[in-house]
Amino acid sequence: MSATDNTGQLTLVVLQIGNRRFALPSETVVELAPPVRLHAFPHTSPLIAGVIVRRGRIVPVYDAASVLIGRSSSAQRFYLIARRRADSASDLGAIPVNGECQLASGHILAPESDRPAWIAGRVSLHNESIDVLDFGALASAKPETTESNRAELSS
Amino acid sequence: MNGSSAKSRRARHPERVILFFVSGQLFAISAEAVQEIRSTDSLAGAAIEIENPELPKVRHVAERARQIYYVVNACLHFGLPVARPALVLILRQMRVAVLVDRIERMAEISAVYALPPAFTGDERHWYRGLTYLDDKVIPVINPGGFLQSDDFQHLDRVAKSALAQSELQGAAQG
Numbered sequence: 048m049s050a051t052d053n054t055g056q057l058t059l060v061v062l063q064i065g066n067r068r069f070a071l072p073s074e075t076v077v078e079l080a081p082p083v084r085l086h087a088f089p090h091t092s093p094l095i096a097g098v099i100v101r102r103g104r105i106v107p108v109y110d111a112a113s114v115l116i117g118r119s120s121s122a123q124r125f126y127l128i129a130r131r132r133a134d135s136a137s138d139l140g141a142i143p144v145n146g147e148c149q150l151a152s153g154h155i156l157a158p159e160s161d162r163p164a165w166i167a168g169r170v171s172l173h174n175e176s177i178d179v180l181d182f183g184a185l186a187s188a189k190p191e192t193t194e195s196n197r198a199e200l201s202s
Numbered sequence: 203m204n205g206s207s208a209k210s211r212r213a214r215h216p217e218r219v220i221l222f223f224v225s226g227q228l229f230a231i232s233a234e235a236v237q238e239i240r241s242t243d244s245l246a247g248a249a250i251e252i253e254n255p256e257l258p259k260v261r262h263v264a265e266r267a268r269q270i271y272y273v274v275n276a277c278l279h280f281g282l283p284v285a286r287p288a289l290v291l292i293l294r295q296m297r298v299a300v301l302v303d304r305i306e307r308m309a310e311i312s313a314v315y316a317l318p319p320a321f322t323g324d325e326r327h328w329y330r331g332l333t334y335l336d337d338k339v340i341p342v343i344n345p346g347g348f349l350q351s352d353d354f355q356h357l358d359r360v361a362k363s364a365l366a367q368s369e370l371q372g373a374a375q376g
Binding site for chain 2: 084086107109131138
């Protein structure tokens with residue numbers, strides 16, 4: 048089930064990573080967490096930068112910027128916590144963001160066929176076309192495939 | 203804490219752990235899993251170097267009380283920058299000894315939380331889970347994760363030949 052407003056538009060959380068804006072369906076977003084300590088330890092899972100502890104949970108943090116804008120960003124100090132899967136309330140992940148998140152609503156357009164799997168669609172907000180993310184697919188993105196995705200995005 | 207993904211495993215009783223550093227990274231291991239802690243210097247006389255390019259994290263075997271232990275360099279095991287280990291943790295019932303930098307202290311933990319499902323790599327073998335102590339998230343070592351059963355089979359073959367050669371050399375010198 049999708050979170051829609053009374054005009055049938057999907058409610059989204061718009062976030063800024065680097066100089067680009069992306070959106071997540073609000074139904075997947077749990078909270079915007081303040082800057083907390085990132086705990087890092089050895090592992091071999093791609094994209095995971097570490098974990099944060101939030102409300103008694105250990106939440107993995109994804110270096111989403113490295114996929115979405117091609118580089119990690121130290122400016123992202125807050126964490127947008129979202130569900131990796133819509134059907135699992137406990138399978139959470141966090142994306143570092145700069146804290147400037149806003150709620151918006153719009154009609155989602157289907158993505159072009161050549162877009163990466165983690166782009167669920169596009170939404171037009173104030174004449175700006177914004178990619179809507181599929182957080183589950185983004186969390187599963189592998190660095191070796193994201194290189195070509197970045198090339199597609201920048202073209 | 204509620205634990206990650208609602209899959210935490212709460213210990214019935216507080217668990218004693220040894221906190222130790224490897225290349226600047228803090229780890230915890232159950233005190234019950236460790237038989238002995240020795241300095242690397244004290245072990246040097248009992249260790250034999252082995253030719254083992256297939257498993258570079260194990261370069262020595264050590265004999266203690268008629269038992270062979272495979273000495274695992276924890277830096278290489280965890281993919282950390284190589285440091286100079288000063289201590290070796292001899293594990294209980296594992297035929298494994300682990301080179302570490304230093305012991306931080308003993309501590310008591312009340313829970314080991316399951317690794318979040320987002321972690322899908324080798325760390326699922328390396329760790330029993332995570333614990334939260336003094337505002338730090340610390341990986342709790344799975345003692346059985348240092349070497350897999352096929353690693354033991356391979357090392358048994360390598361060690362057999364190394365030990366035979368060492369005995370020959372000893373006999374020739376004697």
